[in-house]
Amino acid sequence: MTEFTKTLCxxxxxxxxxxxxxxxxLGKPTHRDSQGTPTWRVRGDKAxxxxxxxxxxxxxxxxxxxxxxxxxxxxxxxSLDQKFRRASWDEAFDIIxxxxxxxxxxxxxxxxxMYGSGQFQTEDYYIAQKLLKGCLGSNNFDANSRLCMSSAxxxxxxxxGSDGPPCCYEDLELTDCAFLIGTNTAECHPIIxxxxxxxxxKNRKVKxxxxxxxxxxxxxxxxxxLAIRPGTDIDLLNGIAHLLMRWGYIDPGFIEDCTSNxxxxxxxxxxxxxxxxxxxxxxxxxxxxxxxxxxxxxxxxLSLWSMGVNQSSEGTAKVRTIINLHLMTxxxxxxxxxxxxxxxxxxAMGGREAGGLAHLLPGYRLVKNPQHRAEVEELWGLxxxxxxxxxxxxxxxxxxxLENGAVGMLWIxxxxxxxxxxxxERTKAALLRSPFTVYQDAYYPTETAAYAHVxxxxxxxxxxxxxxxxxxxxxxxxxxxxxxxxEAKADWEIFAExxxxxxxxxxxxxxxxxxxxxxxVKLTRDRPCDMTAITHERLQVxxxxxxxxxxxxxxxxxxxxxxxxxxxxxxxxxxxAYHSRGLAEPPDPNYPFVLTTGRLYGHWHTQTRTGRIxxxxxxxxxxxxxxxxxxxxxxxxxxxxxVEVRSRRGKAKFPVKVTxxxxxxxxxxxxxxxxxxxxxxxxxxxxxxxxCPDSLQPELKACAVQIVPVTVDLTVxxxxxxxSRQAAHL
Numbered sequence: 001m002t003e004f005t006k007t008l009c010x011x012x013x014x015x016x017x018x019x020x021x022x023x024x025x026l027g028k029p030t031h032r033d034s035q036g037t038p039t040w041r042v043r044g045d046k047a048x049x050x051x052x053x054x055x056x057x058x059x060x061x062x063x064x065x066x067x068x069x070x071x072x073x074x075x076x077x078x079s080l081d082q083k084f085r086r087a088s089w090d091e092a093f094d095i096i097x098x099x100x101x102x103x104x105x106x107x108x109x110x111x112x113x114m115y116g117s118g119q120f121q122t123e124d125y126y127i128a129q130k131l132l133k134g135c136l137g138s139n140n141f142d143a144n145s146r147l148c149m150s151s152a153x154x155x156x157x158x159x160x161g162s163d164g165p166p167c168c169y170e171d172l173e174l175t176d177c178a179f180l181i182g183t184n185t186a187e188c189h190p191i192i193x194x195x196x197x198x199x200x201x202k203n204r205k206v207k208x209x210x211x212x213x214x215x216x217x218x219x220x221x222x223x224x225x226l227a228i229r230p231g232t233d234i235d236l237l238n239g240i241a242h243l244l245m246r247w248g249y250i251d252p253g254f255i256e257d258c259t260s261n262x263x264x265x266x267x268x269x270x271x272x273x274x275x276x277x278x279x280x281x282x283x284x285x286x287x288x289x290x291x292x293x294x295x296x297x298x299x300x301x302l303s304l305w306s307m308g309v310n311q312s313s314e315g316t317a318k319v320r321t322i323i324n325l326h327l328m329t330x331x332x333x334x335x336x337x338x339x340x341x342x343x344x345x346x347x348a349m350g351g352r353e354a355g356g357l358a359h360l361l362p363g364y365r366l367v368k369n370p371q372h373r374a375e376v377e378e379l380w381g382l383x384x385x386x387x388x389x390x391x392x393x394x395x396x397x398x399x400x401x402l403e404n405g406a407v408g409m410l411w412i413x414x415x416x417x418x419x420x421x422x423x424x425e426r427t428k429a430a431l432l433r434s435p436f437t438v439y440q441d442a443y444y445p446t447e448t449a450a451y452a453h454v455x456x457x458x459x460x461x462x463x464x465x466x467x468x469x470x471x472x473x474x475x476x477x478x479x480x481x482x483x484x485x486x487e488a489k490a491d492w493e494i495f496a497e498x499x500x501x502x503x504x505x506x507x508x509x510x511x512x513x514x515x516x517x518x519x520x521v522k523l524t525r526d527r528p529c530d531m532t533a534i535t536h537e538r539l540q541v542x543x544x545x546x547x548x549x550x551x552x553x554x555x556x557x558x559x560x561x562x563x564x565x566x567x568x569x570x571x572x573x574x575x576x577a578y579h580s581r582g583l584a585e586p587p588d589p590n591y592p593f594v595l596t597t598g599r600l601y602g603h604w605h606t607q608t609r610t611g612r613i614x615x616x617x618x619x620x621x622x623x624x625x626x627x628x629x630x631x632x633x634x635x636x637x638x639x640x641x642x643v644e645v646r647s648r649r650g651k652a653k654f655p656v657k658v659t660x661x662x663x664x665x666x667x668x669x670x671x672x673x674x675x676x677x678x679x680x681x682x683x684x685x686x687x688x689x690x691x692c693p694d695s696l697q698p699e700l701k702a703c704a705v706q707i708v709p710v711t712v713d714l715t716v717x718x719x720x721x722x723x724s725r726q727a728a729h730l
Contacts, residue, residue, distance in 0.1 A: 115144070
């Protein structure tokens with residue numbers, strides 16, 4: 001075999017290129033993990049244009065998790081109070097197919113649900129859409145991207161007529177002003193931040209503004225840190241717009257020729273004077289004016305955002321209000337400028353392309369659009385009207401559907417909702433009520449496995465071939481370079497086999513993932529995300545490619561909207577006029593603090609991988625709560641003292657970290673620790689499910705809490721051993 005395999009890191013949406021070589025090669029030293037076990041050697045791919053050879057600790061240690069606590073065989077049980085027993089694939093498939101048919105013909109296809117993941121490769125996503133939305137006629141496929149990026153999707157569609165970040169990573173090194181809001185890029189997208197920070201340090205005229213209630217490592221590097229109160233993002237953005245208008249820092253020609261609805265927007269921002277915004281946001285007028293001046297005086301402004309904007313009850317409004325600033329100043333469609341959402345997961349972008357949310361269809365289509373449905377039905381060879389015109393259940397709708405009996409079957413794959421969903425105690429209670437749950441994952445145990453009737457072993461990164469698309473629309477081929485353990489199968493292969501056993505043999509007659517991808521890209525023809533010139537074979541030879549990249553214009557495109565024409569009926573980008581509504585659950589005398597949650601540098605989501613890597617567990621040995629010294633003094637708590645945090649929905653315990661990095665009145669808890677890894681330290685036991693009316697993305701970033709010191713110190717004990725005892729018999 002070759003010395004190394006080029007692939008992609010399967011963690012965040014940066015999409016860093018990796019080179020991986022076997023544990024032992026003739027004449028080469030053997031690479032071992034912290035326990036001395038030989039592992040695959042991982043290094044950054046210097047030829048990958050997105051990451052340029054850089055890699056963070058997650059990517060560097062990814063191989064250490066490949067063989068730990070893997071699910072090797074299908075497992076089944078009749079009820080949740082029974083133990084799992086090993087089953088053959090034939091038996092597992094038979095059970096699933098019979099359940100699908102029973103639910104389909106008794107409750108209807110709308111009672112069949114699948115909850116997927118931005119960890120899927122595009123081929124996995126696509127086959128799931130064809131099975132659920134096409135063959136079964138159920139739009140009830142949603143993914144954990146609903147909790148991650150759906151506000152960005154809605155914002156782009158409403159403002160530009162289509163989803164799709166218009167920028168690329170090269171813009172990080174061409175901008176005059178980087179405006180980062182709701183993103184701790186240094187920890188959550190570290191390689192992107194490395195590129196930006198190096199450029200910023202070399203060019204003193206380049207400004208960096210960071211908007212965040214916490215003084216994160218990202219904020220530490222900024223020229224201006226605006227520690228606004230949670231929920232006041234729109235106040236701030238409208239306040240900056242007010243000053244840009246007052247000072248004449250607008251582009252009248254662009255507004256007139258390329259946009260619509262500016263008068264409505266101008267009327268709204270008139271109400272956001274510096275004094276009003278200063279009071280609402282808790283920042284000085286001087287800092288607000290500095291931010292506006294940085295933006296207005298810059299020729300090229302690049303905005304970056306992530307979960308701090310998207311995970312909000314007004315997430316779409318926040319995204320569109322960011323875009324408004326670009327539209328009023330003509331900061332789009334050119335080098336170093338534009339509104340750039342940073343994708344949370346490695347293939348959340350690919351999921352959007354493949355239609356992997358309950359209201360989407362492949363090729364950036366919408367289930368509500370009759371022409372879009374007809375186009376997909378024709379390519380899939382389905383009768384007219386097979387695809388339902390009604391958007392399916394979102395992730396949270398599936399939980400409430402379990403509560404009221406509307407969901408007859410729930411299929412969960414490559415995600416861990418028993419830790420990641422909001423209002424976690426309610427979520428768990430609903431999962432216990434599920435009449436039939438299939439859980440498909442690479443690892444066991446996970447918290448969600450406790451709620452499953454059938455466990456299916458999935459091949460993961462390194463064990464299956466497929467593509468992923470990163471935040472800059474760059475598609476990378478991720479080839480298999482090792483055998484899956486036991487009887488694990490690729491996700492798309494599992495979905496396709498179920499489809500065949502349901503009678504859709506010709507619809508799922510794929511020999512390999514390359515054939516799956518070739519069919520998928522046909523659905524992107526003449527769409528904004530046209531990838532008809534991208535194949536597995538071309539990616540293998542040429543390396544990663546950005547879309548649009550069509551059969552008629554096979555040269556990849558770095559940026560969108562360079563012609564200043566948008567995907568709206570009139571070709572104009574749309575201004576949106578929003579007043580700030582604030583938090584869905586603001587603090588009050590009974591719950592006086594705002595809790596915000598987020599990632600840490602070393603961990604990923606719910607620790608299904610990273611919790612099994614010793615180096616990362618040593619970096620982040622236990623959860624904690626950040627409290628400002630002023631609040632700590634009022635509460636009479638000190639460093640490492642345990643506190644109980646209570647919301648209207650649940651409670652959790654954390655050791656205190658007293659720090660000025662958090663604003664007074666706000667507290668922070670990392671979101672990674674579920675029941676397997678710590679005792680009573682689940683951040684989402686506290687959060688609520690109130691969501692954005694447009695994107696239906698829950699406001700995971702903020703809820704009201706009270707804090708009570710624990711009189712007897714019950715320091716949260718982290719789960720220091722790997723949870724292998726439960727998996728030994730697998």
